[in-house]
């Protein structure tokens with residue numbers, strides 16, 4: 616067992632039991648032990664959120680508990696923000712992120728933002744419930760390379776398609792990437808998106824591969840890129 620395992624275990628447990636004090640102590644322990652923030656998120660806190668999703672899906676906990684776990688996770692991401700943004704002086708690109716219109720779920724999107732910031736990208740987080748038009752406006756305002764839309768409900772998935780239509784009609788030259796529980800590589804291909812990733816750990820690889828392929832800044836003739844590995 617590595618020396619970091621008890622700390623990662625406590626990070627996971629703090630989200631599973633929505634124990635805010637334990638979360639604050641464990642994040643402090645993790646940072647003093649020099650655990651990188653992407654590992655803190657993917658192997659500690661994120662694992663706890665996976666348990667919460669499973670318990671909720673199995674009907675063993677209810678929305679109030681999910682909300683408390685979410686708040687614990689959000690609090691941890693906020694504490695990690697300075698470390699995640701420490702290398703922001705040399706941006707590798709600009710990514711606009713948001714949860715699609717009608718969708719207030721943002722934990723997964725926030726994990727993705729944290730991972731991307733940690734990997735040296737400038738991330739403009741538009742928050743939850745973002746209209747396709749607002750995505751396009753922000754992409755133009757910040758000169759984004761990539762725009763990412765998160766959808767957690769089958770009912771809001773359609774907004775990802777609207778994002779593609781609105782962006783392409785506008786002619787805004789960005790790559791469009793999508794994710795969220797009901798989103799699949801097949802769906803992204805069908806709606807004409809540029810990439811899909813199943814997790815925050817994989818989004819960094821996805822973004823890098825799109826940035827590497829972006830020689831022309833053209834939005835046409837792109838092959839979709841999919842990155843489907845887990846957060847482990």
Ligand code: B12
Nearest residue numbers: 718719720721722723763764765768769793794795814815
């Ligand atoms: C937490 C949660 C909530 C919290 C959200 C808190 C917050 N601030 O985000 C609260 C309690 C507020 C909530 C509310 C609701 N929820 Co809810 N919620 C969940 C739950 C349990 C977990 C979601 C989560 O955070 N997962 C953990 C994160 C880390 O994983 P993730 O989101 O999948 O993100 C990862 C990947 O998908 C990917 N990714 C995510 N986004 C993106 C974006 C891009 C660009 C890329 C590349 C990748 C990517 O990377 C992420 C990190 O690894 C899910 C269950 C589930 N199985 O998903 C239900 C779930 C999504 N909720 C559901 C519902 C129905 C609701 C409500 C309507 C409930 C209600 N009756 O009021 C409301 C939503 C209202 C609205 N308009 O949006 C349903 C949706 C069903 C459907 N139609 O598809 C689910 C599936 C539960 C269920 N089984 O019924 N919810």
